[in-house]
Amino acid sequence: MSPRPIRVLMVDDHAMFRAGVRALLESEPDVEIVGETGDGADAHRLAVSLRPDVVLMDLRLGGPGGIDGVEATRRVLAGAPGTAVVVLTSYSTQADVARAMTAGARGYVLKAGEPDELFHAVRTAAAGGVGLGSEVAAAVVSQLTAPEPVLSGREIEVIRLVAQGLSNRAIASSLFLTEATVKTHLVRMYRKLGADNRAAAVSEAVRRGLVDP
Structure with a gap:
């Protein structure tokens, strides 16, 4: 059988x-x-x-x-x-x-x-x-096996505001940055977190304890 x-x-x-x-x-x-x-x-x-x-x-x-x-x-x-x-x-x-x-x-x-x-x-x-x-x-x-990438203090501030649903313009205003600078921070964070979009970056930041769930 x-x-x-x-x-x-x-x-x-x-x-x-x-x-x-x-x-x-x-x-x-x-x-x-x-x-x-x-x-x-x-x-x-x-x-x-x-x-x-x-x-x-x-x-x-x-x-x-x-x-x-x-x-x-x-x-x-x-x-x-x-x-x-x-x-x-x-x-x-x-x-x-x-x-x-x-x-x-x-x-x-x-x-x-x-x-x-x-x-x-x-x-x-x-x-x-x-x-x-x-x-x-x-x-x-x-x-x-690779060392855990660490976000800078400013990158952590940015990802926490992203997690709150703020736009790039709102983040720039809140942190007294230009929108171009915010975009640069996002690109670097995506690379460090192994993410390809805002939602994935926030999810990974939560997993690592960088952002409150």
Whole structure:
């Protein structure tokens, strides 16, 4: 008697991409796609009803509920204990990886990676392990072994105002700086925090205790 296939739920807001991944995974004899959606709230509902072994989760979701992949991961794991989440995304900053893994993801694979990396991550997560794509694994090792980048006092002031939702112009006015100087600080902070946008920078600053949650 052959073992039961790994039951997978796909969550990505691009239907054509889901179709391609579905075809890829269904070519594997030990994988079965049991559902798909492009909405984070719907992902939670389907995970609770279908109880998949693995949920493939994109980080950026455009569904009407406004729930991103990290929050959807938290909800899926709370509502469907025993299900593993593997992130399948285009985003590979240290902040994105940290947010996903902190939320409970058991795998992280880039869409630009090799199919074998996806297969490995799905099987590893289903077995209770952690499956990372090669590029993501290298980034994690680099983060763990490299010295922690430290923000300057002024950069900390800027990121705290960013966390409060202030615009560059408002930050410049508050700190008596020019907008060009604020932009320069933001570019440097993004590099130090491994972020590519304001939200990711704030999330990483919170994780490091530089900004109150």
